[in-house]
Amino acid sequence: MILKVEHRTLFAYSSPIYETATEVRLHPDSSQSSSQRCSSFTLDIEHTPNIFEYTDFYGNKVHHFNILQSHDRVSILATSIVETGKGTPLSSDNEAILLMDFSAESRFVHFDPAIREFTADFSPQMPPLQLGEAICRKINDSFIYEPGVTDVHSTSAVVMALGRGVCQDFAHIMLAACRSLHIPARYVSGYLFGGSTPLGHDEASHAWCEIYGGPETGWVGMDPTHSTLFVDERYIKIGSGRDYADVPPVRGTWKGNAEETLSVSVRVSSIS
Amino acid sequence: MKRFFDGYHPEASRFFDEVMTGEGSPRPHYDKLLSRFGQFSVDDIKARREMVNIYFRNQGITFTVYGLEEGIERLFPFDLIPRVLPSEEWALIEKGLTQRITALNLFLHDIYHTQNILRDRVIPPELVLGSSHFRREFVGVTPPRGIYIHITGSDIIRDGEGNYLVLEDNLRTPSGVSYMLQNRQAMKRAFPVLFEKYKVRPVENYPQELLRTLQEVAPQGRSNPNVVVLTPGIYNSAYFEHSFLARQMGVELTEGRDLVVNDNMVYARTTRGLERVDVIYRRIDDDYIDPLMFRPDSKLGVAGLINAYRKGNVTLANAIGTGIADDKVIYSFVPKIIRYYLGEDPILQNVPTWLPGNPSDLKYILEHLDTLVVKAANESGGYGMLIGPESTTEEQERFAELIVKNPRNYIAQPTISLSRHPSLFNDSELYGCHIDLRPYVLNGKTTTIVPGGLTRVALKRGSLVVNSSQGGGSKDTWVVDE
Numbered sequence: 225m226i227l228k229v230e231h232r233t234l235f236a237y238s239s240p241i242y243e244t245a246t247e248v249r250l251h252p253d254s255s256q257s258s259s260q261r262c263s264s265f266t267l268d269i270e271h272t273p274n275i276f277e278y279t280d281f282y283g284n285k286v287h288h289f290n291i292l293q294s295h296d297r298v299s300i301l302a303t304s305i306v307e308t309g310k311g312t313p314l315s316s317d318n319e320a321i322l323l324m325d326f327s328a329e330s331r332f333v334h335f336d337p338a339i340r341e342f343t344a345d346f347s348p349q350m351p352p353l354q355l356g357e358a359i360c361r362k363i364n365d366s367f368i369y370e371p372g373v374t375d376v377h378s379t380s381a382v383v384m385a386l387g388r389g390v391c392q393d394f395a396h397i398m399l400a401a402c403r404s405l406h407i408p409a410r411y412v413s414g415y416l417f418g419g420s421t422p423l424g425h426d427e428a429s430h431a432w433c434e435i436y437g438g439p440e441t442g443w444v445g446m447d448p449t450h451s452t453l454f455v456d457e458r459y460i461k462i463g464s465g466r467d468y469a470d471v472p473p474v475r476g477t478w479k480g481n482a483e484e485t486l487s488v489s490v491r492v493s494s495i496s
Numbered sequence: 497m498k499r500f501f502d503g504y505h506p507e508a509s510r511f512f513d514e515v516m517t518g519e520g521s522p523r524p525h526y527d528k529l530l531s532r533f534g535q536f537s538v539d540d541i542k543a544r545r546e547m548v549n550i551y552f553r554n555q556g557i558t559f560t561v562y563g564l565e566e567g568i569e570r571l572f573p574f575d576l577i578p579r580v581l582p583s584e585e586w587a588l589i590e591k592g593l594t595q596r597i598t599a600l601n602l603f604l605h606d607i608y609h610t611q612n613i614l615r616d617r618v619i620p621p622e623l624v625l626g627s628s629h630f631r632r633e634f635v636g637v638t639p640p641r642g643i644y645i646h647i648t649g650s651d652i653i654r655d656g657e658g659n660y661l662v663l664e665d666n667l668r669t670p671s672g673v674s675y676m677l678q679n680r681q682a683m684k685r686a687f688p689v690l691f692e693k694y695k696v697r698p699v700e701n702y703p704q705e706l707l708r709t710l711q712e713v714a715p716q717g718r719s720n721p722n723v724v725v726l727t728p729g730i731y732n733s734a735y736f737e738h739s740f741l742a743r744q745m746g747v748e749l750t751e752g753r754d755l756v757v758n759d760n761m762v763y764a765r766t767t768r769g770l771e772r773v774d775v776i777y778r779r780i781d782d783d784y785i786d787p788l789m790f791r792p793d794s795k796l797g798v799a800g801l802i803n804a805y806r807k808g809n810v811t812l813a814n815a816i817g818t819g820i821a822d823d824k825v826i827y828s829f830v831p832k833i834i835r836y837y838l839g840e841d842p843i844l845q846n847v848p849t850w851l852p853g854n855p856s857d858l859k860y861i862l863e864h865l866d867t868l869v870v871k872a873a874n875e876s877g878g879y880g881m882l883i884g885p886e887s888t889t890e891e892q893e894r895f896a897e898l899i900v901k902n903p904r905n906y907i908a909q910p911t912i913s914l915s916r917h918p919s920l921f922n923d924s925e926l927y928g929c930h931i932d933l934r935p936y937v938l939n940g941k942t943t944t945i946v947p948g949g950l951t952r953v954a955l956k957r958g959s960l961v962v963n964s965s966q967g968g969g970s971k972d973t974w975v976v977d978e
Contacts, residue, residue, distance in 0.1 A: 243756060243799070245757065245788050245799035245800040247788060247803075273759075274759050276759075276760050276803065276807070278803065278806060278807070280633070281632040281633055281635055288800070288803055290757060290758060290759070290799075290800055292756065292758055320614075320621060320625075321611070321621070321625050321632075324621070324622060324625050324626070325625070325632070328626070475788070475792075476788065477787045477788050477792065477799040
């Protein structure tokens with residue numbers, strides 16, 4: 225499937241700000257081990273600052289820029305064309321340090337008593353992928369998709385207590401459940417063609433998980449937000465990390481005294 | 497005639513005394529000092545004490561004590577009797593520290609690149625990778641000349657036999673060097689005759705050596721590099737030192753708000769406009785140095801600094817991520833680190849260390865809490881510490897709980913009776929106080945250690961804690977050529 229993504233991010237400020245420093249992680253995964261191919265990527269930023277690039281520890285492509293002079297909005301349009309693959313297997317990198325990172329607690333992923341209880345029925349003796357699938361199904365069945373009850377700072381423990389949330393929250397629950405049963409699991413940021421929420425076609429960034437099946441199988445994508453569970457060719461991966469904190473699509477700092485309003489729109493269309 | 501040191505009781509059976517031997521006679525390198533002090537009356541001493549105090553007050557040499565009522569600034573307590581180190585003992589320390597810093601720098605380069613030492617299981621990988629001081633962001637990034645540690649302030653102690661041991665490698669932002677320099681200035685004013693009698697090796701060139709080291713590690717191709725000092729600001733306990741060193745080096749003292757990153761380069765705001773910055777001697781911890789990369793709530797840092805650094809457009813001294821080699825758990829592996837990278841035996845030994853992460857060590861620690869010193873792996877300044885012999889049963893129980901809950905976070909060491917050196921109380925009475933030594937190591941193209949360092953004194957009688965935040969003071973340290 226060849227898909228085109230147009231991802232607009234607009235920060236509007238109630239009064240002028242200055243010295244914006246911004247990092248974006250919006251480049252679709254194009255690593256050797258990935259089953260998708262990104263054939264084109266452009267980044268259009270108002271005020272046309274110079275854009276710099278590096279690859280972070282988890283292999284994600286990061287672009288960054290700054291705007292010194294005073295401004296009252298920062299508008300970022302990322303456009304990419306991606307040929308998606310079947311979804312699995314995604315990659316087989318199994319560096320010890322990565323497996324360790326993806327097996328431990330992290331900023332948003334906590335092994336709280338509630339998650340222990342949630343996974344109490346699962347046998348850690350099951351093969352990792354079967355176990356992952358069972359966890360994924362249980363989250364999809366028992367959590368309620370509801371925007372607005374959580375925010376980007378909600379930890380897995382908070383979401384466990386609420387029993388509801390959005391894709392990012394479901395992914396964090398899944399990571400906590402898998403890792404607490406010693407299955408390496410990582411957070412994936414990306415897009416989904418055909419609407420990313422179970423409620424309808426309100427398109428935005430999406431998030432899901434990849435589960436490590438062992439050196440033979442590698443990493444397999446699973447999505448606890450959708451009842452189809454397994455990642456397929458509708459999914460476009462941007463990058464991965466321990467949790468949301470490692471792969472926020474946009475993060476930045478600025479100086480000044482103003483209220484910030486963020487609006488995001490994502491359009492994923494098929495071009496073949 | 498009553499000699500000045502006549503009333504001094506070294507208790508040499510219990511402690512290694514720096515001045516007196518077990519037989520009660522002075523060590524040869526203290527002969528001249530003892531005979532000079534022997535000529536002083538109490539009034540002579542009082543006059544010299546006054547000269548020193550006026551000097552310190554005029555220089556504004558203070559430090560801030562945390563954890564007390566708001567903003568307590570104090571004069572750093574100073575003991576008039578200098579510590580004298582014979583040159584052959586200094587040579588051993590110098591060689592030992594150079595070996596240690598060389599190995600630790602190779603260790604940092606390795607764990608931020610191929611991680612051979614972890615693959616070879618010399619150190620359990622989880623101890624490095626699981627530490628909050630391991631900065632994964634810098635894996636694969638090579639600082640100029642491959643140098644991570646530019647400035648070190650190692651803490652050295654002497655055990656009961658007088659052996660020099662390394663207690664801590666302070667590889668992040670060690671402080672105290674300004675006291676070393678000021679102590680020397682004060683002593684030169686108060687004891688000019690004594691300086692004529694001894695050939696004391698100079699320390700005054702430290703700021704110039706520091707500047708040279710910083711210039712040597714500038715990004716490639718930057719001739720006449722612009723160096724600045726970056727301070728967290730006036731509320732930091734070492735602010736005096738930051739401004740002092742900047743002044744001595746003749747470079748700008750900056751706070752985060754004085755610097756700005758544009759197009760991946762760092763600039764300082766000056767009255768002449770923005771000026772490119774090449775090297776930053778930063779006295780801000782990793783966590784606070786760049787709100788874009790680390791703590792977003794930090795108001796002290798410079799947004800985008802880390803990306804400029806990653807690109808090689810600016811040098812940070814010390815590098816980001818050196819804290820991992822400073823972790824007290826990793827400390828216990830330093831002798832292995834030296835053997836692994838240099839194939840040499842350590843010249844300076846470690847203090848024996850037990851790790852609660854090992855079940856057998858844990859059992860031993862819990863059974864001996866009343867005799868051991870327990871330290872949090874990542875605290876400094878004497879905070880988060882249990883000194884077994886001086887602790888109550890409740891304190892021991894509290895630490896037992898902490899250790900069991902988070903074994904990775906603690907280490908235990910035997911309570912070492914630090915060596916003692918006579919200190920002057922009320923300008924008349926001599927009393928043996930425990931001391932340590934913090935030499936300052938500079939590491940650029942070559943490794944330079946100004947002779948001596950800061951001798952810290954536990955001025956509370958009987959106390960083993962020399963940290964200034966815990967009631968410690970200091971004395972001048974003389975490396976003397978015979």
